[in-house]
Amino acid sequence: MRAVKYIILSIILLIMIFPLLWMFRISLLPANIEGTLANFFSSYFTLISYLDLFHSGNMLIYLFNSFFVGLVVTLGNILFCFMVGYAFSRHAFIGKSFWFYSVIFVLMLPAHIVILPLYLLIYKAGMYDTYWALILPFLVNPIGIFLVKQYVDSLPRSMEEAARIDGAGEMTILLRVVMPLCKPALAVLAIQSFMTNWNSFLFPLILTGSKSVRTLPVGLALYQGHQAIDWPHLMAGSSLAVIPILVVFLLCQKHIISGITAGAIKQ
Amino acid sequence: MRVRQTAGVLLASPWILTFLAFWLFPLIYSLFLSLTDYRLLQPTYSWVGFQNFINLFSDTIFLNSLKNTFIFVFGAIPVTTIISLIMALLLDKSFRGRTLFRSGFFMPSITSMVVIALIFTNLYSRGGYIFLLAQMAGFSPPGNGFLLSNKTALLSIMAMDVWMSVGYYMLLFLAGLKSIPIELYEAADVAGAGRWRKFYSITLPLLKPVTLFIIVINTIKSFQVFIEIFVMTQGKYNSSSAVYFIYELGLNRFEFGYASAAAYLLFMIIAIFSFIQFKLMKQG
Amino acid sequence: MKTKSFIPFLMIISLLGIIACSGGGRKGEPITLEWWQFWTDPAIKPTIEKIAADYETHNPGVKIRLTDLTWGNGHEKIVIAFSSGTAPDIVELGSDWILEFSSSGQLAPISKDIIADTAKFYGWPPAIYNNDIYAFPWILGTRVLYINRGLLKKTNLDSNFVPVNWEQLKKLCYKIDSLGGGIYGFGSNAAEKHTLYKKFLPFFWSNNARIVSEDGKYSVISSDKGFAALKYYKELSDSCGMVDTQRRLEDAFLAGKVGVIISGDWLLKRIRNEKIDIDFITGLIPGPEYPGKSFVGGEYLAISNKSQNKIEALKFIKYLTDRENELLFCKTNYSANPANEEATKDSFFADDPALQTFIMQLNLSRFPPADPQWVYIEDIIETMLEDVLFNGQPVAESLYKARNKIQKLIDEKRK
Secondary structure (H helix, E strand, O other), rough: HHHHHHHHHHHHHHHHHHHHHHHHHOOOOOOOOOHHHHHHHOOOOHHHHHHHHHHHOHHHHHHHHHHHHHHHHHHHHHHHHHHHHHHHHHHHOOOHHHHHHHHHHHHHOHHHHHHHHHHHHHHHHOOOOOOOHHHHHHOHHHHHHHHHHHHHOOOOOHHHHHHHHHOOOOOHHHHHHHHHHOOHHHHHHHHHHHHHHOOOOOOHHHOOHHHHHHHHHHHHHHHHHHOEEEEEHHHHHHHHHHHHHHHHHHHHHHHHHHHOOOOOOOO | OOOOOOHHHHHHHHHHHHHHHHHHHHHHHHHHHHEEOOOOOOOOOOOOOHHHHHHHOOOHHHHHHHHHHHHHHHHHHHHHHHHHHHHHHHOOOOOOOHHHHHHHHHHHHOOOOHHHHHHHHHHHEEOHHHHHHHOOOOOOOOOOEEEOOOOHHHHHHHHHHHHHHHHHHHHHHHHHHOOOHHHHHHHHOOOOOOOHHHHHHHHHHHEEEEEHHHHHHHHHHHHHHOHHHHHHHHOOOOOOOHHEEEEEHHHHOOHHHHHHHHHHHHHHHHHHHHHHHHHHHHHH | OOOOHHHHHHHHHHHHHHHHHOOOOOOOEEEEEEEEEOOOOOOOOOHHHHHHHHHHHHOOOEEEEEEEEEOOOOOHHHHHHHHOOOOOOOOEEEOOOOOHHHHHOEEEOHHHOOOOOOOOOOOHHEEEEEEEOEEEEEEEOOOEEEEEEEHHHOOOOOOOOOEEHHHHHHHHHHHHOOOOOOEEEEEEEEOOOOOHHHHHHHHHHHHHOOEEEOOOOOOOOOOOHHHHHHHHHHHHHHHHEEEOHHHHHHHHHHHHEEEEEEEHHHHHHHHHHHOOOOEEEOOOOEEEOOOEEEEEEEEEEEEEEEOHHHHHHHHHHHHHOOHHHHHHHHHHHOEEEEEEEEEEEEEHHHOHHHHHHHHHHHHEEEEOOOOOHHHHHHHHHHHHHHHHHHEEEHHHHHHHHHHHHHHHHHHHHHH
């Protein structure tokens, strides 16, 4: 039975991984060799595409920018989405419905319509082509708010109420009681935030212009040339791009899997 | 127990500020534009009221792209949800190598969508691996490749999308599974319940919040599918989506007022949909 | 001086002083020219930077600030910038985009300052609007026939056979196609945006067909000539055509799977850069009788109407497009069609048969009609081609449908 499970899992793994293996394999080929089946299994390997990326110096800039912005936005998301999500779940205040609908509104409106006025706004505020443009509008993420609200909704209020009766202040309740309970949701939020921001393309494309603030997806897009794609360099760039998120994932997944205390609360 | 109003407002202030600073103007501006015949680069434009919206209802190209979007939503979401649930169930209990499988299943989700789309364009083409695999398995794929056929272009993109996203939703399901108290299972064991019984009576019901979240998020994302189509087919071969239509209309043909109307119409459709989903799930 | 007239005198002096000071701009303050351009890949970018740096050296007080545009989304970025009044001084525009901007007053007219240049450059038609010129041609690109000589040699045709009319092209493609073994004669483009119509229009124009009548009042796409062209193209595609995207057609051509394709000079660059070992010849696009007409597009440099540095910008554009710099660019990028006529006479082009084909073809090429509604017309033509080639629609009916749609566009505009 065990063996069968491993076989099924391995087949699924192969299906999930294969296109990425293909991508990685292409990144190890020089430019004049096609990515065909025969070459996939050939023994020809070269790191030249990776070396080229670093040699031009741009890759490091792009990686740094994406990482820096991603980190700041993710940390901001964890803190702010948690606060706001909790407020929507537990608190009542004037205009709560309106603000909740505003979250949904922003989530559902296609980016291509919003990008023009947003660009205008950012430009007039003097934030065009700066890190601010990449960070500030995205510091509080609608999906994150939604995620936290859903999760907190499903938590029983008993612990909070107990703490309140004991005389604890709101902030203490929030940070000492509720936040630890939300670890799984926050771990998911962290991964989701970082991922979305890491792969974000349209907004960085329009809201920045110079190399110094450019993020990875925009940088990689420059390898899609006029009438030709620079496959080895593009694949090398995207292989590199996977590593940081993989690291974030490996760090956070423990919390998702081991955050058991939430469900084990006795009523 | 009364909670002071001010605490709520303070806690929600990050969003309130962000919305007021960055999103209020764009939302109102686009709503305003949707009621005009504004064209990009043109200095003058005039009010047309709801004419844009009325025109949309008889715009065959828009309706077609909307139809494709619905196919995408109804086709991809059930499949994605079920597959990711199965994956989560398979990886729930601890066993040797579990982390490897979990990371492996998740990897497609973290790779750039553009790069994935480019890779799959190659895999789907005549002589590409998926094409060859289909031939070997006895299916006869369209002669020019999966993406160059009216029958298979959209479905191929959907399949790629499912492949890309199951890992991420699997993660959400895993988190949900882990929050189910073990005591419930133990109690069921004592009562002599079998595997399926436990699944139906304990697991599924307690996974409802996560499932609802996954379906709603996936719905919102699927209704806005764009990048894959932009990279792989540019909307040809009957694969255009609503957002792709909006993009073409607004940024390529410069009919920005009309495109804004389409965007708002899409938004209303998504909202209605999510609302219905919410109600259905709450009842069931 | 009497007090009464002193004050007006003072005012006049001050006024004159202010006028004098603001007239010529403050001396010594550096001008920054913002330039958005698309040539960003590591092979050509250094050349662009070098040209800009050289200009800065010869013109102290001017700084050139480059912004990279991606080929996939650069157009959007440009449109958004112009729409919000934040356009750069100089922007590189594709030939089919110029009219969008010139017809809405976004670009600075330059005809007064380039009268001497108009005779020395190719490619003015797309830059003209309302009897004024709004962009400067920089790098053009036409399309020619590529023939895989390896496959040609396997047929019983002469190993230097280049078809000069439709009959011969058909013969060549049939013969290569009948070699069998998965080999196709002709590379037929699939439904690909901004690409398919560029492969059909050469045949259309070669037969002297027109999309719109000369007076601009009627759509004549469905004339007999248009019908014959579409029929011929469809036959070619159906009988010996491999249908695929441009990139994959080129891959297949280079791998010896397709005998004849229509492509631009980027294929030459690829063959050179990737050191592909292929025996090929290039030929002019054939018409029903020799010679035919090909499609040409290109990259142009335009100045934003809101720029504060129009004079300096034009100076830089002239520098970019002078003979030396155009040659430098073409040699580095292996581009075949510089807009600068002087440059085309260099031995770099004359000594290379493939490049020479492109130079010759340029004189036998046409730009798509300069129409502000070209985006719509292009779409109508693409739909028509897809219907005929891939959806089994009859040729005549599809042509008539296209004609009616284009006519409707014309009528609505003239209202």
